[in-house]
Amino acid sequence: MSGVDDIIRKKKFLAEGNVYLPHIAVIEKVIEETPAVKTFHFNFKDEKLREEFTFESGQFGEYSVMGFGEAPFCISSSPTRRDHFEVAMQAVGKVTRALHQLGVGSEIGFRGPYGNSFPLDFLKGKNLVFVGGGIGLAPLRSLIWNVIDNRDEYGRVNIVYGARSSADLCFKYDLDAWEKDDSIDIVSAIDREDGVWTGKIGLVPNVLGEVAPAADNAVAIVCGPPIMIRFTFPALEKLGFTPEQMITTLEKRMKCGIGKCGRCNIGNLYVCRDGPVFTYSQIKDFVSSEH
Numbered sequence: 181m182s183g184v185d186d187i188i189r190k191k192k193f194l195a196e197g198n199v200y201l202p203h204i205a206v207i208e209k210v211i212e213e214t215p216a217v218k219t220f221h222f223n224f225k226d227e228k229l230r231e232e233f234t235f236e237s238g239q240f241g242e243y244s245v246m247g248f249g250e251a252p253f254c255i256s257s258s259p260t261r262r263d264h265f266e267v268a269m270q271a272v273g274k275v276t277r278a279l280h281q282l283g284v285g286s287e288i289g290f291r292g293p294y295g296n297s298f299p300l301d302f303l304k305g306k307n308l309v310f311v312g313g314g315i316g317l318a319p320l321r322s323l324i325w326n327v328i329d330n331r332d333e334y335g336r337v338n339i340v341y342g343a344r345s346s347a348d349l350c351f352k353y354d355l356d357a358w359e360k361d362d363s364i365d366i367v368s369a370i371d372r373e374d375g376v377w378t379g380k381i382g383l384v385p386n387v388l389g390e391v392a393p394a395a396d397n398a399v400a401i402v403c404g405p406p407i408m409i410r411f412t413f414p415a416l417e418k419l420g421f422t423p424e425q426m427i428t429t430l431e432k433r434m435k436c437g438i439g440k441c442g443r444c445n446i447g448n449l450y451v452c453r454d455g456p457v458f459t460y461s462q463i464k465d466f467v468s469s470e471h
C-alpha cells in the first residue's frame with residue numbers, strides 16, 4: 181500500500197467516551213431537496229458540545245429517532261462552516277421515514293463523527309474533478325465547500341453532477357452558487373428528457389467523457405448510485421486517471437458505524453472502520469461484483 185491509500189487508511193477519528201452514547205441534536209431547518217430527500221440542519225442542545233464539535237469532510241454520524249433506531253449518514257456540510265451541521269437523507273427505511281416526519285425544534289440523537297475523511301493534504305495543489313449522482317452529491321458538497329473556503333490551496337475545480345430527472349437534482353441552491361463561481365467549471369445533467377429541464381441530457385459517465393477533464397495533476401472524487409460509480413471509474417481510466425487518482429466514499433450497509441457488527445464489509449475491508457473514503461485502488465477488486 182502506498183501514498184494516498186496509506187493516508188486514507190490512517191485518517192480515522194473515533195468519538196471519545198462511550199461510543200454508543202448519542203448526543204441530543206435539535207433540528208434548526210429542513211430543506212426539501214426532492215420529493216424523497218430532505219436536508220436537515222442540526223445543532224447540539226448542549227452549548228459546550230456545540231462549540232467543541234469538529235469533524236472532517238467525508239466523515240459520518242449515526243442519527244437516531246427514539247423508538248425507531250439509528251442510521252448512518254455522512255455529514256453533508258463543510259467543517260469550515262461551523263454554526264451548524266447538515267445531513268441529507270432519502271426516506272427509504274424505518275429511521276429515515278421517521279426523521280422525515282420531524283420538523284424544526286424536534287430532537288434526535290447523534291453520535292460520531294466516525295470514519296476516515298477525504299485526504300486534504302493529498303488533494304492540496306491538485307486539480308479536483310467531482311463526479312456526483314443524485315444524493316451522492318451530499319459527501320462531495322462537504323468537500324466542495326471546504327475547497328471553496330480555502331480556494332487558493334487547490335487547482336482547477338470541475339464538477340459533473342447528474343440525476344435521473346430535474347426533480348431528482350439535490351442541492352439546487354449549491355448548483356446555482358457554483359454556476360456563478362468563476363473559479364469552478366460545473367456541468368449538471370439529467371438522464372433523459374423530462375419536459376422541464378433545458379440543460380444537458382446524458383448519463384454522468386458519458387457527460388464526464390464529454391467534459392474530459394485532464395488527468396494530469398488531478399484527482400477525481402466520485403459518489404453516486406452504485407451503477408454510476410461502476411461506469412464512472414472506467415470513464416476516468418479512459419481519460420488517463422490511475423486508480424490512485426480516483427477516490428470515492430461508500431456508506432454500504434453500515435449499522436453500528438464502529439467496526440463491531442460486521443455488516444459493512446466489502447472484501448476484507450469494513451466501510452465504517454477502514455473508510456468510508458477509499459481510493460479506487462483499494463476497492464477495485466470488489467466494485468464490479470458488489471457495486
Ligand code: FES
Binds near residue numbers: 434438439445453
Ligand atoms: S457498520 Fe458495523 S462493522 Fe461496519
